Amino acid sequence: MDTLASLLTAHRSGRSSPSDTIRATYRRIAAHADPAMFITLRPEADVLAEAAALEARKAAALPLYGIPVAVKDNIDVAGLPTTAACPAFAYEPTVDAVAVARLKAAGALIIGKTNLDQFATGLVGVRSPYGVPRNVFKPDLVPGGSSSGSASAVAAGIVPIALGTDTAGSGRVPAMLQNIVGLKPSLGLVPNTGLVPACRTLDAISIFALTVDDAMAVLEVMGGYEASDAFSRPLTIAPLGPMPEKPTIGILPPAQREFFDDADAAAAYESALARLAGLGATLKEIDFAPFAETARLLYEGPWVAERFIVAEDLLARDPDAIHPVTRTITEAGGKSSAADAFRALYRLQELRAAVKPLLAGLDAILVPTAPTAYRLDEVLADPIRLNSRLGTYTNFVNLLDMCGTAVPAHIAASGVPYGVTFLAPAGQDGAVASLARAFAADADMPLAASADHAAYPALGALPDPERVDICMFGAHLSGLPLNAEVKSFGGRFVASVTTAAAYRMALIEGDVPRPGVSRVREGGTAIAGEIWSLPFDGVGRLLATIPAPLGLGSVELADGRRVAGFLAEAVPMAGCPDISAFGGFRAYLASLTSPAA
Structure with missing residues (x-):
């Protein structure tokens, strides 16, 4: 399956183009044949036109250059309907949500709008008039909600990245149920301007991905203060780093673990704890009672009234337009009093105070992403109670102002995937993701639901998220005439290298002689x-100075690695002097000044 990182490498090296990726994306959509995944799918020709425009701009330096992205249909994309999975509510925005605008500016290509539990109310993914997206990993399970279509699109390998939202777990539960990564940012880190709210005080635009690295790459693009969002906060995103040598992780005491008689889920959590201990973590049991009470508070307090506010006009005008289960939940929010709201807020403040010392000295806490997994038929027969159970370890997170990264942990013999979530106070997104990254790489898990169950990537060296390595052969080399130009563009020397024995080098004559290196059969x-x-x-600035027939391509090194590098088109080089025998441009220049020359 293609990850964001692998697609970027292919696009920048010239092995494939954004247009190639878009064509492959639409072929996968057709082959997967799930009409409930997307509510609105953009015409392939329109997305191809955008891809071609990116290629014409030579925009390979953009951090999401040509990456296809799916967007949950409660987030505005200009020119596409926003339905929140309720046709009677639908409208067509003329501007993008801020998060979407930032993705586009970074080179992402929006494929379409994905299905969801109506008004983002639910953790199951079955409350939509547009159908139930298929759980790609295990089809008899619910897909998870409310971000059902987005999770399915990533799990199916259709897109490497999809946006969801997370108020009570909608960006984490579907990740577990479909064996992918779900990153829930700190509240206010990603602007919510252009988001149909579920609960404005608790909503977060979330990210589904195949790897933690990919999710963080997207968070770095979308995150940042936005004046148009009254709930935005100037939080800093620390980059991914190595796992601390001896992190202290808070865990659930055995007496406070609830799996609703799911022995496989209990075993999966125990296995996760053992794996963490094996990675050098110190495990510390914490009192989960205040977290659990906070989770119950979510649907007993004023936050249901927030959901009522969103649907209030439609409930009054056309209540039958709302899904029956969604209507049952939201109508209850219209009956809360101001006194009820203040009582709940007082209790929440007390619970926050109780939790603060429990988190002191911890690098994170580790909880099951969900306590169990339910089949589609089970949820349809008991929709509210089973949905509520799925929020056991997610409902408290936004109320307590925490961030989290959900990752796969275990696949039971039954084929059910189980996951865990690393959580920490707001502002620690990078640190939490780094822990989750180390855990996921050690878990020996298959990558989503790929046909060959490709392994989750090994934990390699962390790339610098803001830089790219380029192989150079000519006047830009150290000490040569154009090297100062490379340094002025922020260049740093990495290493001297040699290519595989598969290239020829010709001389491009001019004011500044250059070599043209081409791969040959x-x-x-x-x-x-x-x-x-x-x-x-x-x-980008360097590319603007490179004349034809030179361009950015993929260079195979002697050790088998592939890196981006400057190559020449073979045909224009046919009439140029061949200088391959010198083995490098520096040696060729030295020959010109040697006594034997």
Whole structure:
């Protein structure tokens, strides 16, 4: 399955283009054949036109260059209907939600709007007039909600990234049930301007991905203060880092674990704790009682009234337009009094005070993402009670102002996937994601629901999220005439390298002589070069100075690695002097000044 990182590498190296990726995306949509996944799917021709425009701009340095993204249909995308899974509520926005606008500016291509539990009310994914998206990992299970279509799109490998929302767990429960990553940012980190609210005080736009690295790459693009959002906060996103040497992780005491008689879920959590201990973590039992009480408070307090506010006009005008279960839940919010609201707020403040010392000294807490998994037929027969159970370990998170990353943990013999979520106070998004990343890489899990069950990526070196490595062969090498230009663009020397023995080098004559390195089928040799690291904007500035027939392509190194590098088109080089025998441009220049020359 394609990850965001692998697609970016392919796009920047020239192995494939954004247009190629979009064509493959639509082929997968057709092959997957789930009409309930998308509420609105953009015409392929429109997305291809945007991909071609990106390619024409030579925008490969953009952090999401050509990455296809699906968006939950309670988040505005200009020109596409926003339905919140309620046709009678639908409207067509003329501007993008801020989060979507930031994705587009970073080079992402929006494929369409995904299905959801109506008005983002539910954790099951079955409360939509547009149908129930198929759980890709285990079809008899509910897909999880409310971000059902977005999770299914990522799990199916249709897109590497999809946006969800998370008020009570809608960005985490579907991730567990479909064996993918769900990142729930701190409240206010990602702007909510252009989001149909569920509970305005608790909503967070969330991210589904195949890996934690991919999710964090998207968070770095979307996150940041936005004046148009009254709930936005100037929080800092720390980059991914290595797992602390001996992190202290809060865990559930055995007496306070609730799995609703699901022995596989209980075993999965125990296995996760053992894995963490094996990674060097210190496990510390904490009192879960105040967290559990906070979770129950969510549907007993004023936050149901927030859901009522969103649907109030439609409830008065056309109540039958609302899904029966959603209507039952939201109508109750119209009966709360101001006194009820203040009582709940007082109790929440007391619970926050009780939780604060429990979190002191912890790097994170680890909870099951959900206590069990339910089949579709079970939920349809008992929709409210089973839905409520799924929120056991998610409902308290936004009320207590925490951030979290949900990752796969275990697949039972029955084929049911189980997951865990790392949680910490708001503002610690990067630290929590780093812990989740180390855990996921150690878990030996299959990557989503790929046909070959490709393994979750091993924990390799962390890339610099703001830089890219480029292999150079000519006048930009250290000490040569154009090297100062590379440095002025923010370039840093990384290493001297040699290509695989599959290239030829010709001389491009001019005011500044340059080599043109081309890959050949036969008669190739190894060519010396250098790898330089540049910031994304520096890559763009450098590309603007590179004349034809040179361009950015994929270079195979002698050790088998592939990196981006400057290559020449073979046909225009046919009439240029071949200087391959020198093994590198520096050696060629030295030959010009040697006594034998």
